[in-house]
Amino acid sequence: MxxxxxxxxxxxxxxxxxxxxxxxxxxxxxxxxxxxxxxxxxxxxxxxxxxxxxxxxxxxxxxxxxxxxxxxxxxxxxxxxxxxxxxxxxxxxxxxxxxxxxxxxxxxxxxxxxxxxxxxxxxxxxxxxxxxxxxxxxxxxxxxxxxxxxxxSPSDLGLLVLVVVTAWTWGTTVRIRRDYVDGLKERARQLEREQESQARIVAAAERARIAREIHDIVSHSLSVVVVMAEGASLKVHSEPERAEQAMLTVRDTGRDALAEMRRMLDVLRDGEPGSRAPSPGIAQLGRLIEESRTSGLPVEMTLRGEPVEVSAGVDLVVYRVIQEALTNARKHAGPLLSKVAVRLRYGGDSLEVRVTDDGQGPGARPGSEPGGGHGLVGMRERVAAYGGKLRTGPRPGGGFEVVATLPIGGGD
Structure with a gap:
């Protein structure tokens, strides 16, 4: 003070x-x-x-x-x-x-x-x-x-004066150190507040990005609905069976689109631009893995369980989580990285996505992204939006892992 x-x-x-x-x-x-x-x-x-x-x-x-x-x-x-x-x-x-x-x-x-x-x-x-x-x-x-x-003697008198000066100097030094420590604590609190604010900004930006992608999915679904409905109207008399099949497709597509809208209602924003092309998903993972290998990342992908059809939103989340995990491995795993394992495991009503590596992981190298980086914040937002859970962090045997569990039991 x-x-x-x-x-x-x-x-x-x-x-x-x-x-x-x-x-x-x-x-x-x-x-x-x-x-x-x-x-x-x-x-x-x-x-x-x-x-x-x-x-x-x-x-x-x-x-x-x-x-x-x-x-x-x-x-x-x-x-x-x-x-x-x-x-x-x-x-x-x-x-x-x-x-x-x-x-x-x-x-x-x-x-x-x-x-x-x-x-x-x-x-x-x-x-x-x-x-x-x-x-x-x-x-x-x-x-x-x-x-x-x-x-x-006069030297003894000088020694007494020195004792007094030493007491004052010692106390002043302690005060200066305390003020310095208090300043560091206040700075740490300020940085924590700034990090929380930055995390909120990142989360808001990620929600906006998710909203744009969901806009793409819904737009694509509605386009399918319109095309199938027009086809059914033309075939309702001449080919009633095909018309019925088309209307069933319209029903299923409409249900999926409504489910996406309900899940993301809290993050959708008016007027967001978007493409009408479908977003990437599990089917495009092979191309993503090949691109990563081409860039020098030693990636291996395995599939366990019986694959089932998932909603377009979950499909997109799986793709984005793996994409971000591979990006983090490329940026932060370090020169000793020798293996990146991507595993999809279908288990009844859930889908587990696990990406592990044997590198250093985020935060292990100077200037690298810590465990709460923007990319991981984006993953967490995406997974939470579909009722899933995300776990990230160092592996017990070394390296880093990203594990996302998403419900795929259906239902809208």
Whole structure:
């Protein structure tokens, strides 16, 4: 945060600030209870200071003055999670009062460094830098004139100043790192939102493409209906059997067209252009396989089960799924690809389409399409439109697979 404190609820879960030397204290249980660590730190410093502070209280002052000063230095620290700046102010004010009363430099004064570190972690340098300067000034005034009394040298005084600067630098570094991590997390969330938006755009574009293809199918079916109906009207008296057969064909074609319209009603759009030629399907897979082999893709196709007639929409979905899977294998499988297996399995009321390869798969190479790429999104939209299921991903033994299961039980 800039210029505001990071409260206990806003802290990063993976880091516990307990002052210099105690950062990251050990267990997740303690990370969930940072106040307990603060209490331990304050009590430990106070207990260490208690038997020592008496010798630093000047004659004429109440003997318990050092204890009161130590309480003022240690006790506020337990609230540093929620009130970092006021806690630092109270500790610093107590230290200056200690200097005014003439109480000497005591071990509890280390709480100034702890409080400064806490401020540096929570605030930007316009606040933390003056706080560090105030502590340095206090050290110089409290220790500098009494070096001989404390048996210290000027280098020892410099070392104390260095401790203060180190506490501020350490806290500032932790804050900068946290801000950086927070920025990365926000960027990740933004990218996730962008990916979701892009996925919706891709899905909408794919629905529009499916609508155009269904428009082609329906247009082709209606053309057949018109031709057969005209033929039946001409043969109804001279060749009634042929006319009846033509009308049965009209009935079946009309039912198929209505089924397609019902399935795709949610994605059909008005005014979409389309060709009246039938779309590719299972019958054209042989040509697709040959084209893939010609381009250098080692494709093998097998058929299992007894083939049955499927609707024009399912026929198209099978073709497009295999086409997209072969395209992905060509683009992303890598140079070690040695086999692509295409399998169609008819099983009663369902048709399984399985395309597997022994290559690297999407996302395994830099710049390649990840598992949620546009092509796979298109497959998923197509299969879901006909009540089917699609599974894509790496194979246990290596490579990538696309498995689509489509219902072919008929019914409109």
């Amino acid at each position: 800039r210029g505001t404190a990071r409260t206990g609820e806003q802290r990063d879960e993976g880091v516990t600030d307990v002052g210099p030397g105690l950062k990251g204290a050990s267990s997740s249980w303690l990370r969930e209870r940072p106040w307990l660590v603060d209490v331990v730190v304050a009590l430990a410093v106070f207990a260490y200071n208690l038997p020592i502070q008496v010798r630093y209280v000047p004659d004429g002052l109440w003997p318990g003055t050092g204890t009161v000063v130590a309480v003022g230095l240690c006790a506020p620290y337990v609230l540093r999670q929620r009130h970092p700046l006021p806690v630092f102010g109270i500790i610093l004010l107590t230290a200056w009062l200690q200097l005014v009363l003439g109480v000497g430099f005591i071990p509890a004064d280390i709480m100034l460094a702890f409080a400064l570190y806490n401020v540096a972690v929570r605030f930007q340098w316009p606040i933390s830098a003056p706080a560090a300067a105030a502590v340095v000034l206090w050290v110089l005034l409290a220790v500098g004139p009494r070096l001989e009394e404390y048996y210290l």
